[in-house]
Amino acid sequence: xxxxxxxxxxxxxxxxxxxxxxxxxxxxxxxxxxxxxxxxxxxxxxxxxxxxxxxxxxxxxxxxxxxxxxxxxxxxxxxxxxxxxxxxxxxxxxxxxxxxxxxxxxxxxxxxxxxxxxxxxxxxxxxxxxxxxxxxxxxxxxxxxxxxxxxxxxxxxxxxxxxxxxxxxxxxxxxxxxxxxxxxxxxxxxxxxxxxxxxxxxxxxxxxxxxxxxxxxxxxxxxxxxxxxxxxxxxxxxxxxxxxxxxxxxxxxxxxxxxxxxxxxxxxxxxxxxxxxxxxxxxxxxxxxxxxxxxxxxxxxxxxxxxxxxxxxxxxxxxxxxxxxxxx
Amino acid sequence: xxxxxxxxxxxxxxxxxxxxxxxxxxxxxxxxxxxxxxxxxxxxxxxxxxxxxxxxxxxxxxxxxxxxxxxxxxxxxxxxxxxxxxxxxxxxxxxxxxxxxxxxxxxxxxxxxxxxxxxxxxxxxxxxxxxxxxxxxxxxxxxxxxxxxxxxxxxxxxxxxxxxxxxxxxxxxxxxxxxxxxxxxxxxxxxxxxxxxxxxxxxxxxxxxxxxxxxxxxxxxxxxxxxxxxxxxxxxxxxxxxxxxxxxxxxxxxxxxxxxxx
Amino acid sequence: xxxxxxxxxxxxxxxxxxxxxxxxxxxxxxxxxxxxxxxxxxxxxxxxxxxxxxxxxxxxxxxxxxxxxxxxxxxxxxxxxxxxxxxxxxxxxxxxxxxxxxxxxxxxxxxxxxxxxxxxxxxxxxxxxxxxxxxxxxxxxxxxxxxxxxxxxxxxxxxxxxxxxxxxxxxxxxxxxxxxxxxxxxxxxxxxxxxxxxxxxxxxxxxxxxxxxxxxxxxxxxxxxxxxxxxxxxxxxxxxxxxxxxxxxxxxxxxxxxxxxxxxxx
Numbered sequence: 001x002x003x004x005x006x007x008x009x010x011x012x013x014x015x016x017x018x019x020x021x022x023x024x025x026x027x028x029x030x031x032x033x034x035x036x037x038x039x040x041x042x043x044x045x046x047x048x049x050x051x052x053x054x055x056x057x058x059x060x061x062x063x064x065x066x067x068x069x070x071x072x073x074x075x076x077x078x079x080x081x082x083x084x085x086x087x088x089x090x091x092x093x094x095x096x097x098x099x100x101x102x103x104x105x106x107x108x109x110x111x112x113x114x115x116x117x118x119x120x121x122x123x124x125x126x127x128x129x130x131x132x133x134x135x136x137x138x139x140x141x142x143x144x145x146x147x148x149x150x151x152x153x154x155x156x157x158x159x160x161x162x163x164x165x166x167x168x169x170x171x172x173x174x175x176x177x178x179x180x181x182x183x184x185x186x187x188x189x190x191x192x193x194x195x196x197x198x199x200x201x202x203x204x205x206x207x208x209x210x211x212x213x214x215x216x217x218x219x220x221x222x223x224x225x226x227x228x229x230x231x232x233x234x235x236x237x238x239x240x241x242x243x244x245x246x247x248x249x250x251x252x253x254x255x256x257x258x259x260x261x262x263x264x265x266x267x268x269x270x271x272x273x274x275x276x277x278x279x280x281x282x283x284x285x286x287x288x289x290x291x292x293x294x295x296x297x298x299x300x301x302x303x304x305x306x307x308x309x310x311x312x313x314x315x316x317x318x319x320x321x322x323x324x325x326x327x328x
Numbered sequence: 329x330x331x332x333x334x335x336x337x338x339x340x341x342x343x344x345x346x347x348x349x350x351x352x353x354x355x356x357x358x359x360x361x362x363x364x365x366x367x368x369x370x371x372x373x374x375x376x377x378x379x380x381x382x383x384x385x386x387x388x389x390x391x392x393x394x395x396x397x398x399x400x401x402x403x404x405x406x407x408x409x410x411x412x413x414x415x416x417x418x419x420x421x422x423x424x425x426x427x428x429x430x431x432x433x434x435x436x437x438x439x440x441x442x443x444x445x446x447x448x449x450x451x452x453x454x455x456x457x458x459x460x461x462x463x464x465x466x467x468x469x470x471x472x473x474x475x476x477x478x479x480x481x482x483x484x485x486x487x488x489x490x491x492x493x494x495x496x497x498x499x500x501x502x503x504x505x506x507x508x509x510x511x512x513x514x515x516x517x518x519x520x521x522x523x524x525x526x527x528x529x530x531x532x533x534x535x536x537x538x539x540x541x542x543x544x545x546x547x548x549x550x551x552x553x554x555x556x557x558x559x560x561x562x563x564x565x566x567x568x569x570x571x572x573x574x575x576x577x578x579x580x581x582x583x584x585x586x587x588x589x590x
Numbered sequence: 591x592x593x594x595x596x597x598x599x600x601x602x603x604x605x606x607x608x609x610x611x612x613x614x615x616x617x618x619x620x621x622x623x624x625x626x627x628x629x630x631x632x633x634x635x636x637x638x639x640x641x642x643x644x645x646x647x648x649x650x651x652x653x654x655x656x657x658x659x660x661x662x663x664x665x666x667x668x669x670x671x672x673x674x675x676x677x678x679x680x681x682x683x684x685x686x687x688x689x690x691x692x693x694x695x696x697x698x699x700x701x702x703x704x705x706x707x708x709x710x711x712x713x714x715x716x717x718x719x720x721x722x723x724x725x726x727x728x729x730x731x732x733x734x735x736x737x738x739x740x741x742x743x744x745x746x747x748x749x750x751x752x753x754x755x756x757x758x759x760x761x762x763x764x765x766x767x768x769x770x771x772x773x774x775x776x777x778x779x780x781x782x783x784x785x786x787x788x789x790x791x792x793x794x795x796x797x798x799x800x801x802x803x804x805x806x807x808x809x810x811x812x813x814x815x816x817x818x819x820x821x822x823x824x825x826x827x828x829x830x831x832x833x834x835x836x837x838x839x840x841x842x843x844x845x846x847x848x849x850x851x852x853x854x855x856x
Contacts, residue, residue, distance in 0.1 A: 073683050096689035108684040110604055112611040117604050124600040125690045127593050356764050367774050371783045379640035507618050514624050525635045
């Protein structure tokens, strides 16, 4: 059952062109020049209930704009958007009570009060019956470890703790659809992992549909079976994560810290040199061979430290743009 | 000393460039200044529908005091307020530690680091109003009187800065004290009118404890030829005294701060 | 409707809690707003010079301005800045995602502060008024009730007026400046600069039909027993009329502005 249906979504902004210099500014007081930014330029996709879908793309690609169109914050310039059978931009109350949008850098928690107060406000606003509210609250508190945080003032919480409370606040009304915009941005590794685990558990338990955007490969790897890649307002890949990675970045990065300088030939015999900065070397190695090459490096080179890394999402995206995509 | 001037240049150059980016605000603020000045002048006019003088001051004479109020209030928004109001943030965020490790006097840094440029209209228009009022009276101050006036204005500015600092320094102990500048702002409001309007203990308080009288009334009287050098000496003396007091208090607070912090 | 009442109860509770958090700031702010008292001092100086003005003596001015200082804090709202900031920073977005009109947030936030002032500042002023021989409010219980109602009406009018201006922030960055101009001009016609009784008849008549008086002069005239019941009724009618006008302007601007809202800044 498709609960999110997007058909040729287009969103353009008119931005006025600010001129430099004093004369330019005075001129712009009288006559403004406008240019059109094509934030989203014709995107189509369908999402079924219970799916967790990752939205990838560089900054400014149109991810957040798409999410905002889906949550009714923006009016589409053209195209059709349907979520749970509703037209989002009409902002009908029955729609608003069935989804949630969590924006990583914006908060809805009341700043000077304990998080529990915001929860109670949301209960009233969403009209959640007491029993259901208590049930959901207990579940969220348990899964996110909120017990010690509930009575502390929100402004005294760390970023990770605040994010967890934000998530809890937005799920108390058991939304069927979750839009998560950069939910783990700026968090430390532990907090990121906690939030990922939570989203997965929540999805499994309640069959909620999740659409999330992220910069972090780890978010996407852990959560999404399906990836939508957006660049310059267009969808350039829609499919399975494994497929994307295999296709576009069939390599891993071997980061070596050497004890003493080594001849370039020795290094390139192991793999493609990505960067070499004094005693720090990064090699590109095909995925299948990573273990072998690492072992050989440790055996044949004076290595002080070695790590194996996934390529950056940016890197993969760049690859996708370079090579074109398998699905579009 | 020259180093300090160079630092000021660097601090302010970037602020100015940043502020001038917002051209619309720039002109809007000037328009707003003009509006409030006119508003103040008109509201005072209402009093004079019912009388020709108040406590010995005529309408144009009062306008001089009003103009100097705008001058002082504008100055307050340019130097003391933007800087000293940040003190509680410095303490809370630990920025004060950085400031104390710099090879520059801490009082200089907390007092002059920033500059508020959005209200540049008030000081200029305030002086303009005073000049207009003098013209209405047909008075041209002599060189002597102008010199007195300048001295008193400078003394007034030093006084305003000093007691802003004294009021703000307790932030070191009571970190969450905010909006102390609201108190200063409120007190300065009494400076819209000549000190003679106030009577009894209030007048005494506004002359000797929170020396608002020195900021608007006395400089106005200088322009009107009603002030002598004795008063000027008293003003300068008070300014030096209060400045010294504020400096001593600041350093005292710092000793507490560095002693107590881990 | 029951849902709305439940929501209001919760929102006012949180607004109250927030006001308590900031109590030190609020008290400081109130204590430092001595401008009305300064105006009072000037009027007293005028009376000293020229004698009582059309029946307004020293005691009348003191009673008027002390009361006005308090009423001002009840009817002054900073909603227009809230609108401007929410729209500029995109903080309006989280509010839009909720199934509740943002006006309810704004109303209950301001209301929380007013309750705080009612409970902590008003008693103080009343004690001062009772102890001071110069201050007298010779009114009946019915007039006191009318006074209370007029303050509440003034508050509502301020909320609607500031919101009507506030939604202009969808189009302009200078809205709070514009509102300041509006209030600045209005201060002559509201009874702030001078009690309206001291203005020439022509200006006074105009002021009776404008919204400014409803937020200060009208309540104060009731409190100082200068209005007959028909006149009080007229004042309420004017207040109500302007409430309707600003409500309509506000909702029209809101609908049009939403279409324009770009939800910038993530």
